[in-house]
Amino acid sequence: xxxxxxxxxxxxxxxxxxxxxxxxxxxxxxxxxxxxxxxxxxxxxxxxxxxxxxxxxxxxxxxxxxxxxxxxxxxxxxxxxxxxxxxxxxxxxxxxxxxxxxxxxxxxxxxxxxxxxxxxxxxxxxxxxxxxxxxxxxxxxxxxxxxxxxxxxxxxxxxxxxxxxxxxxxxxxxxxxxxxxxxxxxxxxxxxxxxxxxxxxxxxxxxxxxxxxxxxxxxxxxxxxxxxxxxxxxxxxxxxxxxxxxxxxxxxxxxxxxxxxxxxxxxxxxxxxxxxxxxxxxxxxxxxxxxxxxxxxxxxxxxxxxxxxxxxxxxxxxxxxxxxxxxxxxxxxxxxxxxxxx
Amino acid sequence: xxxxxxxxxxxxxxxxxxxxxxxxxxxxxxxxxxxxxxxxxxxxxxxxxxxxxxxxxxxxxxxxxxxxxxxxxxxxxxxxxxxxxxxxxxxxxxxxxxxxxxxxxxxxxxxxxxxxxxxxxxxxxxxxxxxxxxxxxxxxxxxxxxxxxxxxxxxxxxxxxxxxxxxxxxxxxxxxxxxxxxxxxxxxxxxxxxxxxxxxxxxxxxxxxxxxxxxxxxxxxxxxxxxxxxxxxxxxxxxxxxxxxxxxxxxxxxxxxxxxxxxx
Numbered sequence: 001x002x003x004x005x006x007x008x009x010x011x012x013x014x015x016x017x018x019x020x021x022x023x024x025x026x027x028x029x030x031x032x033x034x035x036x037x038x039x040x041x042x043x044x045x046x047x048x049x050x051x052x053x054x055x056x057x058x059x060x061x062x063x064x065x066x067x068x069x070x071x072x073x074x075x076x077x078x079x080x081x082x083x084x085x086x087x088x089x090x091x092x093x094x095x096x097x098x099x100x101x102x103x104x105x106x107x108x109x110x111x112x113x114x115x116x117x118x119x120x121x122x123x124x125x126x127x128x129x130x131x132x133x134x135x136x137x138x139x140x141x142x143x144x145x146x147x148x149x150x151x152x153x154x155x156x157x158x159x160x161x162x163x164x165x166x167x168x169x170x171x172x173x174x175x176x177x178x179x180x181x182x183x184x185x186x187x188x189x190x191x192x193x194x195x196x197x198x199x200x201x202x203x204x205x206x207x208x209x210x211x212x213x214x215x216x217x218x219x220x221x222x223x224x225x226x227x228x229x230x231x232x233x234x235x236x237x238x239x240x241x242x243x244x245x246x247x248x249x250x251x252x253x254x255x256x257x258x259x260x261x262x263x264x265x266x267x268x269x270x271x272x273x274x275x276x277x278x279x280x281x282x283x284x285x286x287x288x289x290x291x292x293x294x295x296x297x298x299x300x301x302x303x304x305x306x307x308x309x310x311x312x313x314x315x316x317x318x319x320x321x322x323x324x325x326x327x328x329x330x331x332x333x334x335x336x337x338x339x340x341x342x
Numbered sequence: 343x344x345x346x347x348x349x350x351x352x353x354x355x356x357x358x359x360x361x362x363x364x365x366x367x368x369x370x371x372x373x374x375x376x377x378x379x380x381x382x383x384x385x386x387x388x389x390x391x392x393x394x395x396x397x398x399x400x401x402x403x404x405x406x407x408x409x410x411x412x413x414x415x416x417x418x419x420x421x422x423x424x425x426x427x428x429x430x431x432x433x434x435x436x437x438x439x440x441x442x443x444x445x446x447x448x449x450x451x452x453x454x455x456x457x458x459x460x461x462x463x464x465x466x467x468x469x470x471x472x473x474x475x476x477x478x479x480x481x482x483x484x485x486x487x488x489x490x491x492x493x494x495x496x497x498x499x500x501x502x503x504x505x506x507x508x509x510x511x512x513x514x515x516x517x518x519x520x521x522x523x524x525x526x527x528x529x530x531x532x533x534x535x536x537x538x539x540x541x542x543x544x545x546x547x548x549x550x551x552x553x554x555x556x557x558x559x560x561x562x563x564x565x566x567x568x569x570x571x572x573x574x575x576x577x578x579x580x581x582x583x584x585x586x587x588x589x590x591x592x593x594x595x596x597x598x599x600x601x602x603x604x605x606x
Contacts (some may be wrong), residue, residue, distance in 0.1 A: 001391065006429045024431060030494075044489040046426075101564075115402070128588075205464075206464065208467075209458065209464075209466045209467050209469075210454060210464050210465065210466065210467065211467060212467075214442070214446060214450075214453060214467065215451075217439070217441065217442060218439040218446075218450055218451075221439040221440060221441045221442060222438075222439050222440065223436075224435070225435065225436070225437040225438055225439055226437075226439065226451070228401070228431075228433055228435070228437035229437050229438075229439075229450040229451040230421055230422050230451035230452065231450065233453045279529075286443075288439065289441050304454065332396075338471075
């Protein structure tokens with residue numbers, strides 16, 4: 001018998017240590033989830049720029065940012081909820097309800113602009129809190145809870161507004177402030193776009209650098225392990241829904257500025273659009289995994305595809321089809337990235 | 343057995359009762375853990391091992407009975423209460439968040455923070471200090487195989503994950519460390535490492551409670567063996583005085599444990 005090979009260099013271990021190029025890519029994507037949406041965004045932009053040079057004109061790029069502002073803002077809240085392994089289907093109807101509350105309390109009830117804005121923030125936060133209460137206290141699945149509150153707030157919006165759009169002239173200036181244009185050279189964005197980008201900056205900091213942010217990830221990753229590790233899981237979940245509600249109110253403000261009115265019928269697609277942005281941005285629907293800036297990239301990818309396809313003269317139905325394909329590809333990539341070798 | 347020779351147990355419990363509906367988990371269980379020992383808790387499935395441990399670690403509240411830490415009565419309402427008292431538990435599930443890195447898991451639920459840009463509002467996580475201490479702790483326990491403290495726990499092997507969970511308990515546990523089935527999911531080499539960790543903890547002066555089904559492991563590291571049966575402690579033996587087969591016989595009821603003196 002020859003010498004027994006030492007266990008530290010057995011062939012299987014050497015095999016495991018060897019990495020194929022695909023495994024290396026897998027490893028990098030696993031460590032940096034924002035890379036794949038960033039690559040897609042750059043490739044798509046280059047492609048559409050080649051198809052139609054007008055794509056890269058400052059006016060067009062500014063337009064994309066303005067078109068993305070509302071969904072991008074909502075996606076901040078949706079990301080927080082999805083990170084906790086939840087989902088929020090009521091996001092759009094809470095936003096629209098809040099925008100109607102803001103505008104109508106000023107136009108119909110004569111509340112001064114700042115007071116109407118504050119009232120809107122209270123209403124939005126409480127609406128998010130209602131979702132959180134139902135999820136944490138009654139232990140109902142977020143999907144069902146928010147499906148219910150989606151319909152509730154949709155109905156409340158229509159009841160409260162009688163289906164009427166509140167016109168720009170009836171809305172106080174402070175609520176329309178998010179539509180104010182800002183010129184950066186030849187780029188023209190709005191304060192709403194800046195507000196949206198600021199939200200990403202603030203929440204990137206919070207999720208990465210505060211204990212609350214880390215607990216959001218931990219609870220979504222494994223709620224029971226988090227409880228055993230001493231994290232107050234219920235409180236974290238409730239606070240996540242409250243914070244998301246606050247974000248929806250901010251989105252409502254941006255929506256009023258973007259539309260220049262408060263309409264009960266605006267943003268019907270916002271629910272699914274926000275989920276689309278989050279998923280394309282690389283955040284896992286299973287929770288605990290993802291990065292908030294990815295959702296901004298996701299929202300921009302959808303915006304770039306819609307805009308670029310439109311410039312290339314592609315029918316709007318095909319744009320929707322492409323977005324659908326993007327979502328499926330994004331989830332497939334997520335599944336692949338999640339598979340890890342122990 | 344005079345008062346002069348009696349040592350004060352680090353943790354003791356008397357007459358613990360815990361029921362789940364009509365199911366009796368603990369039926370008047372007693373328990374003592376003395377300083378500087380490894381106490382194994384063995385028992386068949388349903389004997390109340392886990393329930394006993396959960397009561398001691400604050401994860402469950404007993405219906406009746408008394409728990410004392412260093413001779414002082416305590417009433418743990420939450421896991422955090424037991425932790426404040428210096429009792430750390432490594433659960434069989436390990437209670438680690440797989441997507442978070444090693445340092446994040448070591449400090450999960452009690453992150454180190456420092457002042458951020460807004461002073462004491464939204465205080466920043468002290469990433470550097472947590473990584474430094476996590477590395478220090480792993481090295482102190484002789485777990486050198488983990489190269490990167492910022493790698494996600496899910497990329498570690500079973501033994502390495504176990505080591506992270508034990509290191510976390512050792513880092514914060516000032517009084518007692520409870521290990522629930524630490525070797526159940528591990529191979530031979532990894533089990534050996536965990537057993538060595540247990541001995542190292544004891545040598546550092548930390549008493550350890552080891553719940554295990556594995557008789558060879560129990561007899562290898564334990565100083566005393568608490569045998570649980572039908573919700574009660576039926577005997578406490580030492581590896582020197584009792585054979586593994588007798589211990590199993592007491593555990594299953596084939597041998598009457600109550601005739602034996604409680605080993606101290």
